[in-house]
Amino acid sequence: MSKINILITGGTGLIGSRLTELLLEKGHGVSYLSRSKKQGDGSINYYHWDPSKGEIDQEAIDSADYIIHLAGASVADSRWTDSRKKVILKSRQETARLLFDGIKNSDKQLKGFISASGIGYYGYTGDQLIDESASLGNDFLAKVCEKWEEESLQIKSLGIRTTIIRIGVVLSEKGGALKELMTPVKFFVGSPLGSGEQYMSWIHIDDLCKIFLKAVEDESMEGVYNGVAPSPVTNEEMVASIAKTLKRPVFPINVPGIALKILLGEMSEIVLKGSKVSSKKIEAAGFTFGYPSLNGALSDLLN
Ligand SMILES: NC(=O)c1ccc[n+]([C@@H]2O[C@H](COP(=O)([O-])OP(=O)(O)OC[C@H]3O[C@@H](n4cnc5c(N)ncnc54)[C@H](OP(=O)(O)O)[C@@H]3O)[C@@H](O)[C@H]2O)c1
Numbered sequence: 001m002s003k004i005n006i007l008i009t010g011g012t013g014l015i016g017s018r019l020t021e022l023l024l025e026k027g028h029g030v031s032y033l034s035r036s037k038k039q040g041d042g043s044i045n046y047y048h049w050d051p052s053k054g055e056i057d058q059e060a061i062d063s064a065d066y067i068i069h070l071a072g073a074s075v076a077d078s079r080w081t082d083s084r085k086k087v088i089l090k091s092r093q094e095t096a097r098l099l100f101d102g103i104k105n106s107d108k109q110l111k112g113f114i115s116a117s118g119i120g121y122y123g124y125t126g127d128q129l130i131d132e133s134a135s136l137g138n139d140f141l142a143k144v145c146e147k148w149e150e151e152s153l154q155i156k157s158l159g160i161r162t163t164i165i166r167i168g169v170v171l172s173e174k175g176g177a178l179k180e181l182m183t184p185v186k187f188f189v190g191s192p193l194g195s196g197e198q199y200m201s202w203i204h205i206d207d208l209c210k211i212f213l214k215a216v217e218d219e220s221m222e223g224v225y226n227g228v229a230p231s232p233v234t235n236e237e238m239v240a241s242i243a244k245t246l247k248r249p250v251f252p253i254n255v256p257g258i259a260l261k262i263l264l265g266e267m268s269e270i271v272l273k274g275s276k277v278s279s280k281k282i283e284a285a286g287f288t289f290g291y292p293s294l295n296g297a298l299s300d301l302l303n
Contacts, residue, residue, distance in 0.1 A: 005029040006216060007064035009095060010071030011044070012036065014175050015116070015167075019068070019209040020044065026213070033060050033071070051094040061102040061110075066216050069115040069152065071095045080140065080266045089144050096151030103158055112161045114215045115152035119168045119201055119228060121145035124273035127199060131278040132166070132224045139269065149224070161222050163215045168201040168228035168277060170208055173301045178242075182302070184251075185243050191250060194257035196236030198274035201228040204291035204300065214287055221285055230279045230292050235271070238294070245298040
């Protein structure tokens with residue numbers, strides 16, 4: 001494939017940074033739409049936007065062949081107060097709307113729009129394996145994903161190939177869930193959270209970034225795909241695997257769910273509930289996982 005220009009929103013974040021490395025290695029051009037004005041080392045073009053004020057540099061869109069939309073306020077940074085919930089939801093709606101307007105006003109035809117969403121779409125579904133056809137959950141994160149996807153799908157109405165990746169728990173040595181899970185294990189106090197029976201549908205960050213790359217390159221990829229590995233595990237299994245990889249014992253008493261509820265409020269749902277999500281659709285599209293098993297993923301990330 002010849003060099004293409006890919007505009008990433010939220011490219012400065014955990015997933016965007018790794019995705020950028022991969023795209024640059026492949027010889028693609030990368031631009032960011034960012035709220036910050038920093039310019040980096042010159043390998044990336046920075047364009048400025050301020051979604052809360054409806055401001056966007058139109059040149060960012062006019063120069064892009066594809067857009068990968070990752071931007072949104074973190075769902076795990078602070079307690080879900082009413083005002084934080086508004087920020088989480090609004091940041092996804094405002095950004096997608098600005099992109100819609102920018103794409104509509106551009107003279108250039110975009111070749112593809114790929115948006116992040118989350119497996120939070122499904123709500124908490126116990127130990128039943130669910131695929132992309134499963135129904136929408138009824139909690140806060142499900143509502144966020146629903147609105148986020150609705151806004152992204154508006155772009156499809158402009159005649160642009162639109163792909164949505166419902167991302168699972170991303171495992172990276174640089175941050176996110178793995179950092180939170182491994183810190184207590186390192187200090188000999190790692191133990192399952194709540195019942196430990198809740199499922200964690202995880203994915204190695206490199207596999208996720210390669211799914212985004214495939215969504216750019218493979219014109220047959222359209223619609224919704226889960227971005228999860230083929231082997232979801234329970235929280236108890238996750239903690240045990242991290243402990244084994246770090247050569248630490250698992251602390252024999254689970255962290256009580258009630259303590260996490262008091263500490264984190266409603267946000268404790270992220271760690272106390274879960275869903276067992278299928279990767280069959282992305283595999284049927286021809287994607288081969290580099291890290292299909294948890295032990296392989298952890299030994300790559302932690303050793
Ligand atoms: N990591 C996971 O396990 C996971 C799982 C499911 C879904 N996701 C979703 O995938 C996307 C990327 O994840 P990530 O882990 O890379 O996230 P991240 O590290 O938090 O980065 C998100 C980026 O979004 C931009 N952003 C933050 N707050 C914003 C706001 N209020 N308005 C507009 N832009 C804002 C920031 O870029 P600038 O500062 O440059 O503007 C930030 O670098 C997110 O939308 C996330 O919800 C992630």
